[in-house]
Amino acid sequence: MKNADIKRLLYTHLLCIFSIILSIFIPSFFLENFSILETHLMWLCICSVFVTAVNLVLYLVVKRYPNPKNISTVHTWGISYVCKWFYFLCLFRLSCNFVLYGAPLIELVLETFLFAVILSTFTTVPCLCLLGPNLKAWLRVFSRNGVTSVWENSLQITTISSFLGTWLGAFPIPLDWERPWQVWPISCTLGATFGYVAGLVISPLWIYWNRKQLTYKNN
Amino acid sequence: MRLGCGAYAAGCVVIEVLGVALFLRGFFPAPARPEPEPPAAPAAPEPLAGTARSGPSAPPPLFRKVVIMLIDALRDDFVFGSKGVKFMPYTTSLVEQGAAHSFVAEAKPPTVTMPRIKALMTGSLPGFVDVVRNLNSPALLEDNVVTQAKAAGKRIIFYGDETWVKLFPKHFVEYDGTTSFFVSDYTEVDNNVTRHLDKVLKRGDWDVLILHYLGLDHIGHISGPSSPLIGRKLSEMDSILMRIHTSLLSEEREALSPSLLVLCGDHGMSESGGHGASSLEEVNTALLLASSAFERKPGEARPPERVQQTDLAATLAVGLGLPIPQHSVGRFLFPVVQGRALREQLRLLHLNAVQLSRLLQVRVPGYKKEHGFEHFKISERLHGNWVRLYLEENNAEILLNMGAKARKQYLYTLKALSQALSSQEAQYDMYSMVVGTVVVLEVLALLLLSVPQALGATAKLEVPLSPVCSLLFYVMFLLLWAMHMVVCTSTESSLYLCSLAWPMAGGVLALVSALLCGVLSTLTRMCLRGKFLRRNRAPSHWKWSELDFLVLAGTAGHVLSLGASSFIEEEHQTWYFLVSTLCLALSHESYRSCFLGDDEEPEHCPRVAGEFAGAASALQGRSVSCDVLELDRARQSPSPLDGLRGREKCMALAGPWLVLGCCRLLRSLNQTGVQWAHRPDLGHWLTSSDHQAELSVLAALSLLAIFALVQSRCSSVAKGALALGLLGVYCYRAATGHVLSPWQQDNKDVSR
Numbered sequence: 001m002k003n004a005d006i007k008r009l010l011y012t013h014l015l016c017i018f019s020i021i022l023s024i025f026i027p028s029f030f031l032e033n034f035s036i037l038e039t040h041l042m043w044l045c046i047c048s049v050f051v052t053a054v055n056l057v058l059y060l061v062v063k064r065y066p067n068p069k070n071i072s073t074v075h076t077w078g079i080s081y082v083c084k085w086f087y088f089l090c091l092f093r094l095s096c097n098f099v100l101y102g103a104p105l106i107e108l109v110l111e112t113f114l115f116a117v118i119l120s121t122f123t124t125v126p127c128l129c130l131l132g133p134n135l136k137a138w139l140r141v142f143s144r145n146g147v148t149s150v151w152e153n154s155l156q157i158t159t160i161s162s163f164l165g166t167w168l169g170a171f172p173i174p175l176d177w178e179r180p181w182q183v184w185p186i187s188c189t190l191g192a193t194f195g196y197v198a199g200l201v202i203s204p205l206w207i208y209w210n211r212k213q214l215t216y217k218n219n
Numbered sequence: 220m221r222l223g224c225g226a227y228a229a230g231c232v233v234i235e236v237l238g239v240a241l242f243l244r245g246f247f248p249a250p251a252r253p254e255p256e257p258p259a260a261p262a263a264p265e266p267l268a269g270t271a272r273s274g275p276s277a278p279p280p281l282f283r284k285v286v287i288m289l290i291d292a293l294r295d296d297f298v299f300g301s302k303g304v305k306f307m308p309y310t311t312s313l314v315e316q317g318a319a320h321s322f323v324a325e326a327k328p329p330t331v332t333m334p335r336i337k338a339l340m341t342g343s344l345p346g347f348v349d350v351v352r353n354l355n356s357p358a359l360l361e362d363n364v365v366t367q368a369k370a371a372g373k374r375i376i377f378y379g380d381e382t383w384v385k386l387f388p389k390h391f392v393e394y395d396g397t398t399s400f401f402v403s404d405y406t407e408v409d410n411n412v413t414r415h416l417d418k419v420l421k422r423g424d425w426d427v428l429i430l431h432y433l434g435l436d437h438i439g440h441i442s443g444p445s446s447p448l449i450g451r452k453l454s455e456m457d458s459i460l461m462r463i464h465t466s467l468l469s470e471e472r473e474a475l476s477p478s479l480l481v482l483c484g485d486h487g488m489s490e491s492g493g494h495g496a497s498s499l500e501e502v503n504t505a506l507l508l509a510s511s512a513f514e515r516k517p518g519e520a521r522p523p524e525r526v527q528q529t530d531l532a533a534t535l536a537v538g539l540g541l542p543i544p545q546h547s548v549g550r551f552l553f554p555v556v557q558g559r560a561l562r563e564q565l566r567l568l569h570l571n572a573v574q575l576s577r578l579l580q581v582r583v584p585g586y587k588k589e590h591g592f593e594h595f596k597i598s599e600r601l602h603g604n605w606v607r608l609y610l611e612e613n614n615a616e617i618l619l620n621m622g623a624k625a626r627k628q629y630l631y632t633l634k635a636l637s638q639a640l641s642s643q644e645a646q647y648d649m650y651s652m653v654v655g656t657v658v659v660l661e662v663l664a665l666l667l668l669s670v671p672q673a674l675g676a677t678a679k680l681e682v683p684l685s686p687v688c689s690l691l692f693y694v695m696f697l698l699l700w701a702m703h704m705v706v707c708t709s710t711e712s713s714l715y716l717c718s719l720a721w722p723m724a725g726g727v728l729a730l731v732s733a734l735l736c737g738v739l740s741t742l743t744r745m746c747l748r749g750k751f752l753r754r755n756r757a758p759s760h761w762k763w764s765e766l767d768f769l770v771l772a773g774t775a776g777h778v779l780s781l782g783a784s785s786f787i788e789e790e791h792q793t794w795y796f797l798v799s800t801l802c803l804a805l806s807h808e809s810y811r812s813c814f815l816g817d818d819e820e821p822e823h824c825p826r827v828a829g830e831f832a833g834a835a836s837a838l839q840g841r842s843v844s845c846d847v848l849e850l851d852r853a854r855q856s857p858s859p860l861d862g863l864r865g866r867e868k869c870m871a872l873a874g875p876w877l878v879l880g881c882c883r884l885l886r887s888l889n890q891t892g893v894q895w896a897h898r899p900d901l902g903h904w905l906t907s908s909d910h911q912a913e914l915s916v917l918a919a920l921s922l923l924a925i926f927a928l929v930q931s932r933c934s935s936v937a938k939g940a941l942a943l944g945l946l947g948v949y950c951y952r953a954a955t956g957h958v959l960s961p962w963q964q965d966n967k968d969v970s971r
Contacts, residue, residue: 100879101799102792102886136814143811144765170796174789176894 005150006208012058013154013200019054020197023047040186044114047193048121055121059129079132086133090124091116098185101170108184115185122162122196130155153207153214158199165195222682227669234730235662241727242655244715245648265566265606278566280540281556282510284470284478286428286463287535289339290456291332291380291399291436292494293484294444295323297453298505299523306453309461310482310507319509320554321523324531326504327641328497330486332399332436333382335528339485340364340386342532342547344641359386364532366390367541368427376419378412379431392425399433402440405452409434413459420466427539432456436488443492444500464509477512479538479555483531504528514558526552527637533574537567543574548640550575550633561622562609565602568629572598575636582640591635598628650706651715654727661734668741683740691739695732703728769804773797788893795886799879806875813868906957915958922949 023046028034036043094116099105103112130151131137140146142160147153169191172182181187207214222230297303299321304311313319326335327344338344341363359366368375369390377383381396397411409432419428435456438448460482467478484504486494494501506526529549536543537551551571556564576595579586586592605621703724707717716724780786780793890900905914922945930938953960 097803100883102795102883105887139811139814142807167800171793174792174892174894175785176788177785 002150002211006204006211009150009154009207010204013204015058016051016054017197017200019050020047020193023050036190037180037186040189041111041114044118044189048114048118051121052125055125055129059126082133083128086128087120087124090120094119103184111185115189118189119162119166119192122192123159126155127159150207150214154203157203157206158196161199161202162192162196165191165193165198167191168195231662231666234734235659237730238655238658238662240655241651241658241716245651245653245655265569265602277542278537278540278563278570280538281477281512281559282479282538283474283476284426284428284467285481285535285539286467286478287430287481287483288456288460288463289336289379289429289431290482290484291431291433292439292486292488293435293482293505294487294500295484295503295505295523297435297449297484298482298507299323302450302453303505306450307457307460309457309464313464313509314507318511318513319507320513320552322506322508322526322552323523324483324504324506324526324528326486326502326528328495328502330494330496330501332380332485333386335485336382336386337361337363338529339483339531340544342529342544342549344529344548358388362545364535364539364541364544365427367536367544368539371539371541373426373539374424375427375429376425377429377431378415378419379429380433383429383431397433399436402437405434405437405441405448408432408437409452409455416459416462420463423470432459436494439488439492439494441492444488444490468511471511477510479512480509481531481535482507482509506531508534508552508555510555512558513554524554527641529641530637533571537571543571545574546578547574548578548637550637553630561619561626562606565605565622565625565629568626568633569599569602572629572632572636575633575640578640579636589639591632591637591639594628594632594635598625598632601625601628648715650710650717654716654731657731658727658734661731661738664738665734665741668738668745683737685740688736688740692732692736695735696729699728699732700725766804766808769801773801791891795882798882802875802879802882806872809871809875813872911957911959915953915960918949918952918958922946 023043024036027042027046031039031042033039034042091113095112098112098116127138127141131141141152141156147156166188169188172179172187173184175182181190298307298310299314310319314321327338337359341359341361343361365375365387374392375390377387377391377394379395379397381398384391384394384396395411395415397408399408401408412430412432416430419425435449435452438446438452442448460480464480467480471477483506487501487503488494489496489498489501505523506528527549529547530552531549532547533543533549533551534555535541536547538555543551551567553568556567572595576586576592579589579592583589601621602625605618605625608618608621703716707714710717716727719727777793777797781790786793884901887901889902890896890898904910905917926942926945929941933941949958950960952958
């Protein structure tokens, strides 16, 4: 059971990584002058759309996640509506956090917003898909010894590593190295992306390594 | 004997300061003040072998007038490189025609203006201590060219950087200081110097004219050495140089005696436009001596000779016919006297050599063994022989050969003496540095070892006075004393600790050994206790939470980040970032315990609130420890009132966000650092005169807030005093014109 789960986890994560790589290379066929650094916002949008699509397809259409409750279609629609609100709330929260961390309040609003979009794509969308709009479940997953399955464990790892990558990416911004990627929010988005990819790679391996020690309450 | 926690910490701090002071005393070369002044002897007579016939007492001045044009941050390639060819055509042509001698003068770090001016005028090497005095430079008391010139009755005029006026307050018959405080101004600061030029060049009533132009340095600070502004400034300087030089030449035709024009820089400019360190760009400065007395074949292109900056003082003294400054370690630039008679050349070389050897005798105890001093004796003998032959009017060819030999010998001597003196200046006092470091490290070890016991206000720390310890102490002390004796007797250079009276040195050594004993005894006690604990298998309750880890890692990371200069420049950004992270982590903790912990541990939420209040007060640097204590009490007292818990819950949940918002406000209140310092901030907005009303309201509100927050814990008398004090603060600000006062407004209305 567990091994099969881990295998599926690995495949889904590889798909996610593949989508990010695609988002780097595909647009250059259709758009001229496309590069990550110069047309950064464009890449941000494309990348977040790709990752969101892959996540939605994987989690909702394929439905390999064992849904605990049998929910009717009407309910599903209602839940997806709530999910949307949750998503926008998260966007707003993240933007607020960026401003509190020192992002400019009035200038560069679009940049800040798009950065919030991509970060929530990496963190909020998988959470919504997996846990639904349930704040208590979210808090439970992100506290110590709170995870109940392989999926939640990997979710915890990828989310934390994306946030960590973002956090580390913010450090070079004020320094005087005078590089093109030191502009807000490029280094942060790159950090977030690297962190997300690293989390995607690490989490199946880590879970596989520690599969003997990991015991989940419900399983 | 047991010692209280506070006394222990205070003692440690005092000893730490002592250790740092010892280290600094060794690190900064001792200022040359206490050394006995070499006797201000009249100019040494020409050496005459055997007979005591006195020659001319002091050599006559070589130049009638001297103009020193000092351009701040004049790097060598600004004059001799491609930029010089492009922007300073007149100067380049002077060098090519042979009317000027060009040198690359090497400045010793610190490459900051005031120590460099001192080096140029005294010929000695000011140490790093002088940087500290740079902003508040007291008058220069050391023997220097300007003082000598004043004493010789020369009339000196100065225009330029007001550091000179501070250094030489009563030396100039006329001066106009410009300030280097407004770095963004690079035009007016130079025009203020140039505007006097026409008038001064026309009148002939001065002997020395010193001009110090700051504009080039300011441009460097603003936009670096590759900015287009540099070229324009260099052209301006070139035209000024041309004006001075042509005016001097026309004057010479009437007066028949030559004058000297010196163009020099005080320090260079690094690739980023700053200065102060010892990179090649900062150290190399241009030095150009122009006079009609110089005869060099035109077209004889050769790269500028490398000399020391300190050589200029001796050169100026020789040129003006003054005694060379006593502490000067430079040798005068020989090309200046190349056109003179051989006897005069030898005489001047002899004077310089005598001055340097006198300085060597004062500074170096074993000067007789010094290489340069031996050569000095040889060249003096050669010189004496030559003078005797000269007076006997011997064969011209023999005279010429012998003179050339003596001159060569003198030049070599001067080089050796100058090198010996400069290297002697730069020596650190390793012994006191080592002792200071040892003291600091011992105190650090002692503090670290006693941390587990000292956590707690009532902790007592034991001072080891057992017989074993005292025996160890005596042995250590004797060993150190023996080492001290060996060190002091074996070295030749003067060491600070050896020059101290023996009780003082003994005290320091006793301190070192006592500290060592303390460290050792604490260490052994800890080891014993650790063994004891392990045997008893005491279970430890200590568990690392994420917050502990975050606080520790953040502190360590912040400290480590200060190893890089980029991080130091923007240190506040790191601080804000880490504080925001801490607040977010706290809020996550509180949310988790409040929402999840409800069913399991109802006590959890207020605990986090208390924790948070403690953290917040620590962040604000205020001692609100009583608040935390009250919270603690509230937690301990059985009060299951839901309302209170609700309020505390709200506080715990909203607190981190409040602190985060305040931090963000702080960040935009005052932009500091280097990169973003120029951006507008709230502080500027408030202090600008248009927004005085807003500032007044804000100030009044903050004072009221202080009163409201503090008054609940005060007696009524204290309340009154507090209110009066706060009112006084506001009144003071109103009186200085920062904020509006309501009464003033009324007065204005009335007067209208």
